[in-house]
Amino acid sequence: MTSALATSSGTRLHRVRAVCLDIDDTLVDYCTSARTGLVELLGDDQSWPMWQRTSERHHARYAAGEVDFDTMRRQRTRAFLTDLGRQVDEEEAAAWEQRRLTATERTWTLFDDAVPCLRWLRSAGLRVAAITNAAGAYQRRKLAAVGLGDAFDRLVISGELGVAKPDPLIFHTACAELGVRPEEAVHVGDKVTLDALGARDAGLHGVWLDRRSLGDPVPSGISVISGLAELPDLLFRLETPAS
Known part of the structure; x- marks a missing residue:
């Protein structure tokens, strides 16, 4: 599987190599x-x-x-x-x-756009990680319960690492484990400060998943999507053709 995205016209794009995702209220309707x-x-x-x-x-x-x-x-x-x-x-x-x-x-469930998004990321050849602020056993049990126990190349969990979002270390750890530089990674999450700004300040592309369309001011240097179905188009916009 290639590590580059490809447009429908065949142009190969190389800037984004990995996508990190928050779990609660990003993939799981917590x-x-x-x-x-x-x-x-x-x-x-x-x-x-x-x-x-x-x-x-x-x-x-x-x-x-x-x-x-x-x-x-x-x-x-x-x-x-x-x-x-x-x-x-x-x-x-x-x-x-x-x-x-x-x-x-008993009622843990995924958002409808979670699995299609993960499948697309895989088909695009991207490395995929989850970055979450919680206890390790708790989040691993949750992912297994909703069918995502083996959906990620890496799980970076604050309770296991010892630091939590928005600390840059948790984002840099995910990038290191995925084998990419921060500028080659995108992080998507529902919290502006913990996810989008935390990722931006760590050198990643920070994406705020605003499912409720709050209409809040968007801080400089982050992108906003209202659902994971919008992520592929955003990744293409973040890309630049290889020279």
Whole structure:
């Protein structure tokens, strides 16, 4: 399989050699699964916005290296329950979190455009990696559950590497393991700061996957797509013909 893209006219393009993808809310529809799991435990989804805010705050602490992934989940759940007026200790919070996680896992599913995109990347001869901020066993179990256990040349997981997006090291590690230079790689993810800007600042092509079409200002130096079906065209636009 060639490492170059080829247009329908046969022109060979060589600039992009690898694509890295975030997992949650990029390939896996994690928000829908998490919301479904929360509804199963609470009986309604009125608290979903509160859960999102609490998750964002605690995930930021994890990405900054302040806590490990499992501790973050327990502390997030305890903070969420406290905001709901439920005073629980660490053990009760851990038990509640496990029930929520079990309910969430039952509904893990891929976005419809995930598999076609991965197939196209393979057919184009590109190296493919996943870069994710989470615990290793947790993400590997998730990928296996949705049929992507062997879909990548490399998995770069913050819980295994010891650093999280947007640290340049996690992006540079993926590039090194794929055998490409940062400028030859594209990273796609749903978070502007963690994914698109983190990749850009590490020397990759940063792509923000804005599935919700938020219409937020786009920072300089990144590209925006609303779905993975748009990625092939974007890659061709990023390419320049070999001299």
